[in-house]
Amino acid sequence: MTDRLAPGAVIGILGGGQLGRMLSIAASRLGLRSHIFDPGANPPAGQVAEFVTTASYDDLDALNAFGRSVDVITYEFENIPTEALDALEALAPIRPGRQALAVSQDRLTEKEFLQDLGLSTAPFSNVTTQSEMNTAISKIGVPSILKTRRFGYDGKGQVRLSGAGSDKDAFAELGENPCVLEGFVNFSKEISVIAARGVDGQVSCYDPGENVHKDGILDTTTVPTVIPAQMKTDAVLLAAKILNALDYVGVLGVELFVSGKELIVNEIAPRVHNSGHWTQNGCDICQFEQHIRAVAGWPLGNGQRHSDIRMENLIGDDVHRIVDLATQDCAIHLYGKAETKPGRKMGHVNFRI
Amino acid sequence: MTDRLAPGAVIGILGGGQLGRMLSIAASRLGLRSHIFDPGANPPAGQVAEFVTTASYDDLDALNAFGRSVDVITYEFENIPTEALDALEALAPIRPGRQALAVSQDRLTEKEFLQDLGLSTAPFSNVTTQSEMNTAISKIGVPSILKTRRFGYDGKGQVRLSGAGSDKDAFAELGENPCVLEGFVNFSKEISVIAARGVDGQVSCYDPGENVHKDGILDTTTVPTVIPAQMKTDAVLLAAKILNALDYVGVLGVELFVSGKELIVNEIAPRVHNSGHWTQNGCDICQFEQHIRAVAGWPLGNGQRHSDIRMENLIGDDVHRIVDLATQDCAIHLYGKAETKPGRKMGHVNFRI
Numbered sequence A, B: 001m002t003d004r005l006a007p008g009a010v011i012g013i014l015g016g017g018q019l020g021r022m023l024s025i026a027a028s029r030l031g032l033r034s035h036i037f038d039p040g041a042n043p044p045a046g047q048v049a050e051f052v053t054t055a056s057y058d059d060l061d062a063l064n065a066f067g068r069s070v071d072v073i074t075y076e077f078e079n080i081p082t083e084a085l086d087a088l089e090a091l092a093p094i095r096p097g098r099q100a101l102a103v104s105q106d107r108l109t110e111k112e113f114l115q116d117l118g119l120s121t122a123p124f125s126n127v128t129t130q131s132e133m134n135t136a137i138s139k140i141g142v143p144s145i146l147k148t149r150r151f152g153y154d155g156k157g158q159v160r161l162s163g164a165g166s167d168k169d170a171f172a173e174l175g176e177n178p179c180v181l182e183g184f185v186n187f188s189k190e191i192s193v194i195a196a197r198g199v200d201g202q203v204s205c206y207d208p209g210e211n212v213h214k215d216g217i218l219d220t221t222t223v224p225t226v227i228p229a230q231m232k233t234d235a236v237l238l239a240a241k242i243l244n245a246l247d248y249v250g251v252l253g254v255e256l257f258v259s260g261k262e263l264i265v266n267e268i269a270p271r272v273h274n275s276g277h278w279t280q281n282g283c284d285i286c287q288f289e290q291h292i293r294a295v296a297g298w299p300l301g302n303g304q305r306h307s308d309i310r311m312e313n314l315i316g317d318d319v320h321r322i323v324d325l326a327t328q329d330c331a332i333h334l335y336g337k338a339e340t341k342p343g344r345k346m347g348h349v350n351f352r353i
Helices: A018-029 A044-048 A060-069 A082-088 A098-105 A107-116 A130-140 A165-173 A229-245 A287-295 A316-325 B018-029 B044-048 B060-069 B082-088 B098-105 B107-116 B130-140 B165-173 B229-245 B287-295 B316-325
Strands: A010-014 A033-038 A051-054 A072-075 A124-127 A144-148 A158-161 A179-183 A189-197 A203-205 A209-214 A217-223 A250-259 A262-269 A309-315 A330-334 A345-352 B010-014 B033-038 B051-054 B072-075 B124-127 B144-148 B158-161 B179-183 B189-197 B203-205 B209-214 B217-223 B250-259 B262-269 B309-315 B330-334 B345-352
Touching: A010 A018, A010 A060, A018 A033, A018 A044, A018 A287, A018 B018, A018 B044, A018 B330, A033 A044, A033 A060, A044 B018, A051 A060, A060 A082, A072 A287, A098 A107, A098 A262, A107 A124, A107 A179, A107 A262, A124 A130, A130 A144, A130 A165, A130 A179, A158 A165, A189 A229, A189 A287, A203 A229, A229 A250, A229 A262, A250 A287, A309 A316, A316 A330, A316 A345, A330 B018, B010 B018, B010 B060, B018 B033, B018 B044, B018 B287, B033 B044, B033 B060, B051 B060, B060 B082, B072 B287, B098 B107, B098 B262, B107 B124, B107 B179, B107 B262, B124 B130, B130 B144, B130 B165, B130 B179, B158 B165, B189 B229, B189 B287, B203 B229, B229 B250, B229 B262, B250 B287, B309 B316, B316 B330, B316 B345
Parallel strands: A010 A033, A010 A072, A033 A051, B010 B033, B010 B072, B033 B051
Antiparallel strands: A124 A179, A144 A158, A144 A179, A189 A203, A189 A209, A189 A250, A209 A217, A217 A309, A250 A262, A309 A345, A330 A345, B124 B179, B144 B158, B144 B179, B189 B203, B189 B209, B189 B250, B209 B217, B217 B309, B250 B262, B309 B345, B330 B345
């Protein structure tokens, strides 16, 4: 284990939101220090990290100084500009690696990658011109959903097609950016698998959780989800297949639709994932520590679930529920964001169920 | 609950060691920020706190600036100089309050306080002169243990009396500082109760844990401890009595000897306590969060134990066990201390048992 970072080493984290914040806390438990890189002033993660760089992702001087000051680089979001990665990769290992980023930054690349692995996805069609848009509608049909290939999250960069005459305007609505048109999948539930892979290739997956969204944003995750045991095994094997194919190091979130007996991959995220927040109170080693262990070259920890949990997100004004939640039997996790905005993730709570 | 601190408020913490570090992490979960005051450079808590002041406890300018920048002041150790408290108390509430500090800073005051409450302590005698030392030896007998009244911890400031001729030199050995001579107690085990009291007077106690010391330093705490149910109840009631008598706000550690059917109070600590570290993996709300909730005027959380835990301290070179422990089913908590020294607490691990 020569690659294993010793206590005192510094984890560089690109992005200082709530995921970077919880990664930093997990790193501290292992005696590791954190350096946050974020373009915004006073990022939430900065409140619990030893070092913070406030600079944009095209500030090469700042990137160089950051890269030289850390022992490994990880990130809390997948949309890191390629130029930043080019500057950083000579200075410290980037984990998960660039292949994982390349695949997950582009919905088309991601879907093709998944299909090449023999995994099921929603039917999809590439849309880079209005003409391709018209072809895609004929091929995929309606209802369907047009998504920008890059930079979409939490329902942003998406337009639903319902068969109305305005469907053809959707491509223009999304700025004529490269898109994929995705067919709807009939599914009974959405589940996700939070999976981890170490530097040594060891794989560990958490129990699948069941997700419910509201207004395009994750609302609750409940673990365990009620699906056949064989399907849980399938979900975990599928996640491991993705990890191995990407020679992945770190935690990966895999969102899956349960459609009859089939598991259809909705999307993958090369990072800790909102649907894995339940692990903070359901397992000894949460997804954040598992990710830090992986990127720091440590052995993965025991991700076994000791408790059943329902995680509830606190979105926007939900944060005012804290006054009441503080009197209830639940574990509160707030993100230290100064301003409450509609749709902004302000925190979450884990209920033992 | 007008007294309740809102997310974004700042907890001032005197002392930046491992207890301050874990308090800071717990505060962050509630959306509260931390400001560490510590005389030493690069305190462990500074790695996970937003603000750090490095200054001595007699630096009035630094104390004033610190006191003005925080919403409440708490501490990780009881030996805070009175002058510092005098300067701070006009600027922000100090919790737990000064009565708790006054009682626990002096072994004599503490023992008299406990006896006044009707609680049992080891037999003791005040020693401020050599003549009183001789009287104390006659009264308490040997074996017994001479302890400085102030500034003792982890076996420091103590001399054992065994009946040898050198016993009479013990007072000089401890610098002729005010001492108490304590008689030995025959006990079958040492347990401790980690108890919390809120601003509203609500009391919550964790299950008693069983402590084993090595070389005068806590080695392991195991929960639950095997004692009669009635004795657990007695221990908890006794802790609540202490909390109420001190109009206490925060977490208090109470060390108890089990002697036959009797519980004898060894000492109390007006802060989070090493023997309560098991709560991090045995409860949803750990002692650190419970303390922060109390001092921030929040309702206390649910301190119920969901798992049985054995906590092992990593003292000095024990920290090298981490390489092996990382492969085991346990939760690691390192303190981010740069230098390993004999007797220094470097971290702890919690095993689910």
